[in-house]
Amino acid sequence: MKKNKRDYYLSNIPLEKALSLIENSFKDFFGNEEVEKVKVIDSYNRIVAKSVIAKISSPHYNSSAVDGIAVKSIKTITANERNPIKLLKNEDYIIVDTGDSITEPFNSVIMIEDIVEVDENTVEIRSASVPWQNIRPVGEDIVKSEMIIPSNHKVKPFDIGAMLAGGVIEIECYKVPSVGIIPTGTEIIEPTSTPKTDQIIETNSRMFENLVREYGGNPKRYKPVIDDYELIKDAILKANKENDIVVINAGSSAGTEDYTSQIIEDLGELIFHGVAIKPGKPAMVGKINNKPIVGVPGFPVSAYVVFDIFVKNIIDKMLQNNEKRSTVKAILSKKIFSSLKHDEYIRIKLGKVDNKLIATPLKRGAGVTMSLVKADGMFIIPKSKEVVEAGEKVDIRLFRDISDIENTIVSIGSHDILLDIVSDILAKKNSLVSLSSAHVGSLGGIMALRKGESHIATSHLLDFNTGIYNESYISKFLKNKKIYLIKAIKREQGLFVLKGNKDKITCVKDIIEKKLLFVNRQNGSGTRVLLDYILKKEKLNKNDIIGYDREMNTHMTVATAVLSGSAKVGMGIKSVANIMNLDFIPIASEDYDFIVSDDFYNSNNYKVFWNVISSDDFKEKLEKLGGYSLGEFRVKCIEVGEK
Numbered sequence: 001m002k003k004n005k006r007d008y009y010l011s012n013i014p015l016e017k018a019l020s021l022i023e024n025s026f027k028d029f030f031g032n033e034e035v036e037k038v039k040v041i042d043s044y045n046r047i048v049a050k051s052v053i054a055k056i057s058s059p060h061y062n063s064s065a066v067d068g069i070a071v072k073s074i075k076t077i078t079a080n081e082r083n084p085i086k087l088l089k090n091e092d093y094i095i096v097d098t099g100d101s102i103t104e105p106f107n108s109v110i111m112i113e114d115i116v117e118v119d120e121n122t123v124e125i126r127s128a129s130v131p132w133q134n135i136r137p138v139g140e141d142i143v144k145s146e147m148i149i150p151s152n153h154k155v156k157p158f159d160i161g162a163m164l165a166g167g168v169i170e171i172e173c174y175k176v177p178s179v180g181i182i183p184t185g186t187e188i189i190e191p192t193s194t195p196k197t198d199q200i201i202e203t204n205s206r207m208f209e210n211l212v213r214e215y216g217g218n219p220k221r222y223k224p225v226i227d228d229y230e231l232i233k234d235a236i237l238k239a240n241k242e243n244d245i246v247v248i249n250a251g252s253s254a255g256t257e258d259y260t261s262q263i264i265e266d267l268g269e270l271i272f273h274g275v276a277i278k279p280g281k282p283a284m285v286g287k288i289n290n291k292p293i294v295g296v297p298g299f300p301v302s303a304y305v306v307f308d309i310f311v312k313n314i315i316d317k318m319l320q321n322n323e324k325r326s327t328v329k330a331i332l333s334k335k336i337f338s339s340l341k342h343d344e345y346i347r348i349k350l351g352k353v354d355n356k357l358i359a360t361p362l363k364r365g366a367g368v369t370m371s372l373v374k375a376d377g378m379f380i381i382p383k384s385k386e387v388v389e390a391g392e393k394v395d396i397r398l399f400r401d402i403s404d405i406e407n408t409i410v411s412i413g414s415h416d417i418l419l420d421i422v423s424d425i426l427a428k429k430n431s432l433v434s435l436s437s438a439h440v441g442s443l444g445g446i447m448a449l450r451k452g453e454s455h456i457a458t459s460h461l462l463d464f465n466t467g468i469y470n471e472s473y474i475s476k477f478l479k480n481k482k483i484y485l486i487k488a489i490k491r492e493q494g495l496f497v498l499k500g501n502k503d504k505i506t507c508v509k510d511i512i513e514k515k516l517l518f519v520n521r522q523n524g525s526g527t528r529v530l531l532d533y534i535l536k537k538e539k540l541n542k543n544d545i546i547g548y549d550r551e552m553n554t555h556m557t558v559a560t561a562v563l564s565g566s567a568k569v570g571m572g573i574k575s576v577a578n579i580m581n582l583d584f585i586p587i588a589s590e591d592y593d594f595i596v597s598d599d600f601y602n603s604n605n606y607k608v609f610w611n612v613i614s615s616d617d618f619k620e621k622l623e624k625l626g627g628y629s630l631g632e633f634r635v636k637c638i639e640v641g642e643k
């Protein structure tokens with residue numbers, strides 16, 4: 001077995017250079033696309049290699065466009081209201097239905113509604129019928145020898161109808177490129193609900209299969225191969241023989257078991273390894289038996305980015321597909337730093353607030369698949385830019401329809417699973433309106449509302465002095481704004497511990513006294529404010545809590561830290577403890593409020609939102625979760641002047 005010499009020397013070539021290397025290295029390959037005959041009825045989404053010419057006209061005979069009578073126009077010329085004309089059946093007219101042929105001596109058709117039946121064989125008309133009235137002439141739709149669709153066109157459903165009407169049964173299309181997909185990695189297992197430590201569920205190849213279909217190719221997935229030089233080499237050779245393109249997943253970087261680049265060099269030519277993009281830096285492309293092989297990094301987001309650039313590029317070239325993806329301009333909601341070393345692909349959520357399209361960046365990790373699931377689109381910070389300022393316009397490539405985005409209610413603030421319930425009820429009602437929620441803590445939510453980036457801020461910020469929730473924060477941070485505060489939901493806050501509460505915790509003081517490892521929430525979150533309030537009230541010192549400085553961003557991540565044993569205790573809401581099967585020690589009941597901008601309050605989408613939160617369905621679902629009490633809804637208008 002061949003031992004891998006570690007590949008520390010990845011290049012960092014610009015993306016344009018990588019694409020031009022592909023273009024130049026595969027000149028013969030791209031120049032010789034195979035063409036095959038395809039039945040028109042099976043041609044949906046295929047790319048036609050040669051323009052399609054009509055063999056017959058449509059309609060191919062002169063036909064009536066209406067139900068009525070075919071007449072000789074000349075006989076009707078003098079008819080008007082004061083001078084009705086009688087016509088005799090079979091002599092002056094015949095009865096026709098829509099689509100019937102019209103032949104000499106008849107040359108005009110009158111609609112059935114416009115004639116008066118005198119008797120079985122006579123009708124009366126009160127207006128003239130001009131020649132060719134209500135007749136579809138031969139070729140009205142398609143003229144024989146006319147081009148129905150041009151070369152390199154992707155066949156749409158109505159194209160199929162037109163080609164068939166034009167007498168075309170078979171067309172020439174580019175052969176569908178077949179793409180062999182090989183997942184690799186000793187840690188990789190087929191999907192299961194119970195992976196062991198050090199086992200990774202194989203997900204990338206399933207994403208690739210469907211991306212290939214989307215690009216117009218034909219995927220062929222191979223079983224995962226463990227990290228073994230000979231086994232991977234054999235798998236590559238087999239896939240190379242059976243397909244036009246091979247994609248090999250993982251093993252692209254500098255690990256002891258990253259063999260891909262070495263194998264490509266040994267079997268053919270490595271065109272490049274290492275591109276200045278993030279995520280996706282260790283991307284590689286090679287040539288084996290004059291066919292392309294693409295090495296795609298293992299992390300799912302890197303995998304998507306690399307696949308969507310290089311595999312799509314190769315398939316597009318093979319299919320002569322020049323379709324451009326639509327982009328839209330949006331305003332970036334927060335400053336982002338990037339590096340001059342690479343182009344960075346930023347996943348974003350979009351929302352239309354005050355008639356402006358606002359883009360909020362999602363998590364940037366190469367392993368965060370959810371950043372793709374949640375994304376409405378993506379934009380690129382070019383290599384030449386180190387920072388993109390808040391407020392700058394960026395070009396977003398859309399993942400969703402813009403009309404969906406325009407009907408999205410943007411909620412930014414404190415996290416609660418009740419937001420998922422609102423979202424689900426909206427979706428189940430088949431409403432055009434949807435809810436997108438970003439979890440940045442209560443204060444972050446108020447700040448987003450202040451900057452006009454959201455419609456709703458969800459917040460539970462306690463005022464130490466008054467004991468009143470949210471209002472003093474609104475006065476302080478939402479100056480010169482008119483907002484609406486919607487109060488109704490009370491939540492139980494408390495401590496999360498493993499089932500059984502082995503350490504017998506009853507209050508916050510116990511965390512200090514029993515020296516238990518704690519996990520905190522981030523600054524600006526309502527839960528953090530509540531904890532600090534309790535510490536102050538009970539004259540406890542935050543520095544005595546081990547883990548006070550370790551911060552998580554949501555109740556869920558706090559619960560996960562306790563469940564996984566990385567902390568003994570954390571603070572959060574009861575509903576999350578219930579869902580995560582943790583014990584819960586109640587500490588306080590708090591107000592979880594919606595703060596709503598004036599514009600949104602007066603919109604139709606607000607009415608839809610209100611109908612959901614005040615519905616029995618919502619109430620029942622909250623009761624089922626536990627830890628909530630829903631009182632009377634109170635809406636308070638607050639207008640904060642300059643202080």
Ligand SMILES: Nc1nc2c(c(=O)[nH]1)N[C@H]1C(S)=C(S)[C@@H](COP(=O)(O)OP(=O)(O)OC[C@H]3O[C@@H](n4cnc5c(N)ncnc54)[C@H](O)[C@@H]3O)O[C@H]1N2
Pocket residue numbers: 010183184185187188200201202203204205249250251252253254255258279280281282296297298299300302366
């Ligand atoms: N010393 C260095 N380490 C790393 C570098 C580097 O330049 N020097 N690059 C990092 C970057 S950037 C990336 S991206 C990754 C690329 O990793 P590999 O392509 O070598 O892939 P693995 O290490 O085998 O796996 C990474 C990660 O992805 C998971 N994975 C793999 N296959 C699948 C699959 N089919 N479905 C789902 N998930 C998969 C795998 O289990 C790992 O967690 O390397 C960095 N390291």
Ligand code: MOO
Pocket residue numbers: 277278279280281282297299301302303366
């Ligand atoms: O290139 Mo890696 O994909 O940045 O994480």
